[in-house]
Amino acid sequence: MKVVKFGGSSLASGPAVENALNIITAESERQVVVTSAPGKRFDSDIKVTDLLIKYAHEVNHGRDGSAIAEQIFQRYVEIGQYFHLPIEDLLPLKDILLGLPKQTYPNKNYLLAAFKAHGERLNAKLIAKILQSQGVKARYVDPKDAGIIVTGTPNNASVSPESYQLLDNFSYEADEKLIFPGFYGYTLAGHIATFSRGGSDITGAILARGFHADLYENFTDVDAIFSANPKVVDDPQPIHTMTYREMRELSYAGFSVFHDEALIPAIQGQIPINVKNTRHPEKRGTMIVPEKGFKPETIITGIASGKHFGALYLHKYLLNKEVGFTLRILRILNKYKLSYEHMPTGIDDLTIIFDRDTLNxxxxxELCNDIQTEISPDHLDWISDYAIIMLVGEGMRDRIGVMRDIALPVAREGISLRMVNQGASEISIMLGTEAKDADRAVAAIYDYFFKQGE
Amino acid sequence: MKVVKFGGSSLASGPAVENALNIITAESERQVVVTSAPGKRFDSDIKVTDLLIKYAHEVNHGRDGSAIAEQIFQRYVEIGQYFHLPIEDLLPLKDILLGLPKQTYPNKNYLLAAFKAHGERLNAKLIAKILQSQGVKARYVDPKDAGIIVTGTPNNASVSPESYQLLDNFSYEADEKLIFPGFYGYTLAGHIATFSRGGSDITGAILARGFHADLYENFTDVDAIFSANPKVVDDPQPIHTMTYREMRELSYAGFSVFHDEALIPAIQGQIPINVKNTRHPEKRGTMIVPEKGFKPETIITGIASGKHFGALYLHKYLLNKEVGFTLRILRILNKYKLSYEHMPTGIDDLTIIFDRDTLNxxxxxELCNDIQTEISPDHLDWISDYAIIMLVGEGMRDRIGVMRDIALPVAREGISLRMVNQGASEISIMLGTEAKDADRAVAAIYDYFFKQGE
Structure with a gap:
């Protein structure tokens, strides 16, 4: 049995949904379907989720949102009409949308979560109806009925372990297609709470684990995950197979095709993931598989980079003789609820690398003041334009000369390496450069590893 | 004015002391002299400090130590007789030695400290007498009279800041040589406490700062500090000039010519240090100078390595999403009063490198158990044969291609790099290898940087 998830752009219009339905019906094993909310049909289009956020905002401010509700409804009408669904099949969706402000919510954040979730919810209902109209045995399943229980904040929830027991007990027919909305679950008190944005990937992974799927097919709008960002490297090679761990390390530094948190349920259930293109389902896409038994074909699987980092540099004589020194630094960070990305340490030096997005x-x-007061370093500098480049590959494990092969093209390009962090992970090397040099460094390293034979 | 310190091998015998005295009297600026205890005269010889430790041990166990005291006294007699000192000038030293057990000490540790300190103390008294017998205006100065006040444990004390005010007020003649014993000071309660072993370097640095010396000359038994360990690299280049910071980073990983802690007072007073050879005082030796105004002549100043490390490797999915994760690790380390050397972090991985000498x-x-219980990592490994190689040089600052020049020879030798840590410090790169590969890696990198022209 396979779980099949479609992204927002794969369900944005009638023709797109038709494509998706062909994929669903092409294989009887594709039994569990997870929907996203309709995405953009064209560049300047607005995603349904964004319309729903606007709708929630109006309602939260006591204003009438019915015009936006109508605009949202029209997105579903457009898809329904493409499949010649009678309007009476569509009107219940409108009722649900217009009924949203009348429900009760514990607070404004829960209202927002519930509104947002309806992009997926209505799309799942619609797709179930379309399939039924085509004579397919399909059933809309609400996360509440299947038992997707979540905890945490209403707009950034996490799945509860008991969900897996409930999913295990959920019964369905062998010839039935189950259509699930992605992105959300229910709290124990019965309120809707969503995962982080793009969280339909997470729902798919939870269902794949819960139903013990053989494969989790994740349909999106690219042919594969590429070994480098196509905006930085011309025509990068597609990755045919990679491990969970490689995916995780690449996600970290910027690979955003597959939702980071969605890996966890897949790993827990050891379910392979296949990222594929809705428009080219015949292409093999990218398989993301367990580490066990994986045989790497290349040294480096992928190169990712992120430019949204900043670094605090600290020098103090005899720093490493002070027991508990780092502890004091971390207590200061903890006071501001700040998590850091990395902390390379020298003898008397320490660099703390932050995600700039978490800082103002x-x-x-304030942080610098606190450190100055409590630690009295000899030097303290803030560097705001830090880029991190991640080179990831199971193939670099125990392989000699990888650092040379990275350092050569970087030096040839005249790029200065601000940081090299190798050794914490066996399958990745992290480089730091100035933000302005990051793309050139990625391109040079990519060419060295992937185009040497040319 | 210069402070001149002599190491134990430079004062081990009559001829050695003669050499030292020639150095002292060769320049009128060499006014403050710091002595060590007589060291080894030949390979199987026993250092006076070690004899004193044995003496203290006997006394601490209630046994008669006078035979050892006599053995110690004979070392001073041998030197005194070389200079034809009358025996009545030497007998007071014997009285002091034999009187040591009759003094009162707060506890056995203070007794040990006081006994140990007498290697330097008696040598300083003896050298002052020899100089006087040669018509030189010389004076023995006890640390108590000059005001070297210390705090901390009796056998691992630290200088108190008030010492510098007291030294500032200490008066002496312009044509007078002051002979200070190294290695110890006095607590506020008046008890002797020593610095860590080799601590005469520290006394020299304290006096250099306290007396505002123009130069601190540190006489030892090597022509210079070398750019690599002569046991690992054939005929390594001497370092003519290096910065305090370079010395500090090289000391860390194994350069043991100059005592690490002795750098601090020198840095605080910005006193340049000249490490020289007692037997070849005409050679320029190695200058250790402030960073300001220093112009590096080479990219790498020195390569050091240490093989006494171990590493704990830890992997846990979504590790870097857990705020306060490292804090929890550090709290566990703190519980065992363990300080770590370095902690490279990956996305979901963490390696903690320890000095093996601090662990059993x-x-x-116990540590692994605690981490297992509190953190539940997916993997936890202990690697016991870790070596750290430090490449240090002010010249590598902002220089492009250094990593390539390091990685090339290492790869050519077929050596696997377990860790690369660059970026915390601007003037050093730290490598990790298996202990068995460390010497080969050092030799290969040395050859690449220092012998490329040959």
């Missing part, structure tokens, strides 16, 4: 100038000032 | 197998087991 005021916080940086 | 039982402690490693």
């Amino acid at each position: 100038d005021e916080l940086i000032d | 197998d039982e402690l490693i087991d």
